[in-house]
């Protein structure tokens with residue numbers, strides 16, 4: 253099977269443009285500690301430049317105004333943009349909006365497209381995906397938030413947890429139980445709830461990398477839906493179709509996180525190497541000390557492996573879709589999160605106390621990296637998926653296939669003639 257590691261020259265020139273744009277226009281914004289509203293205002297002209305270059309919302313097909321790159325090319329874009337949390341919104345590829353756009357593109361009615369998809373695509377509004385319930389995020393079968401039909405309306409009651417940008421978004425795509433009498437995989441539906449609907453109450457959550465709930469890009473909320481009424485046609489897709497839709501959204505969404513993490517890890521790695529050649533203690537540069545060489549060599553190998561796993565998963569999605577690539581997606585989800593975390597950890601160590609201070613971005617990136625082991629499914633669930641799908645390919649045997657005495661008996665039988673001839677000679 254052919255395997256081409258190169259990128260075509262035209263695409264390489266776009267990547268060079270993105271790299272330069274990121275370095276000169278986006279990374280400087282990090283130092284200004286902008287609030288959300290100012291950040292959105294400041295990036296407007298930058299977003300226009302990206303649109304003019306034809307690189308806006310590159311994860312979407314041309315029918316939705318995107319560049320329709322496919323996952324492999326997208327991986328190379330995300331890798332660059334992921335170096336800073338501020339990068340993806342400038343290119344219209346930030347979570348959770350990117351996944352929500354894909355969901356709406358898949359399942360929205362004409363009215364829903366006009367009201368929600370169009371302004372979301374244009375970057376005029378934000379959206380939220382409201383699925384997790386506290387303590388059961390890993391097991392959506394246990395969700396209890398319910399939508400009950402009352403005449404021409406759905407009446408929604410329940411609570412969701414850790415909903416990104418719930419309080420900044422124009423609408424939530426909510427996963428709710430609409431039929432308790434069938435299997436949970438068939439009894440939940442997606443419903444579009446305007447964030448300002450009466451009965452939607454939000455409690456801001458602080459988290460490791462944003463304890464005061466003021467992130468320029470993302471905030472998180474616990475959301476209570478108390479007798480929230482939305483019209484019947486707020487249903488997204490079919491009744492009972494939430495799990496199928498969620499799978500379609502979460503598969504590509506997960507790999508996009510992994511692509512961005514490569515950018516985080518690369519940045520931490522570059523910082524580490526620069527520090528190692530810049531600082532001397534006890535008679536030599538850090539780069540000449542074996543402890544630090546181990547950090548650098550290990551990190552380089554881990555990063556290269558994570559990159560190949562990510563690109564391979566992307567390549568497989570392009571050919572077989574997300575559902576045919578579950579092992580690859582889950583594998584890079586937990587592996588990529590660990591690589592990002594470990595490289596950041598080493599980079600901070602090499603910087604000493606400077607690495608922990610806010611004079612460097614590493615502490616912020618480190619705090620951010622920790623959540624990668626949880627969102628879109630904790631490591632343990634992805635590892636269980638990988639192990640389950642892989643072991644499905646194996647059949648139980650009474651005697652191990654590699655059992656030497658058994659193989660020896662078979663080999664003696666197979667080569668008996670030859671062995672007899674050899675011994676006669």
Ligand SMILES: Cc1cc2nc3c(=O)[nH]c(=O)nc-3n(C[C@H](O)[C@H](O)[C@H](O)COP(=O)(O)OP(=O)(O)OC[C@H]3O[C@@H](n4cnc5c(N)ncnc54)[C@H](O)[C@@H]3O)c2cc1C
Pocket residue numbers: 348380381382383384385386387388389390391413414415416417472623626627628629630631632633636
């Ligand atoms: C930054 C961030 C953003 C998020 N954004 C959103 C969002 O926009 N919308 C949304 O709906 N949700 C969001 N989430 C929630 C996220 O998807 C959940 O945190 C995740 O699915 C895990 O669910 P949980 O936190 O309830 O963990 P729990 O289900 O409480 O699990 C706790 C722990 O139990 C263990 N565990 C669970 N299952 C297994 C298993 N099968 N085998 C072994 N051990 C297991 C794991 O150690 C796991 O970490 C976000 C989370 C974070 C951190």
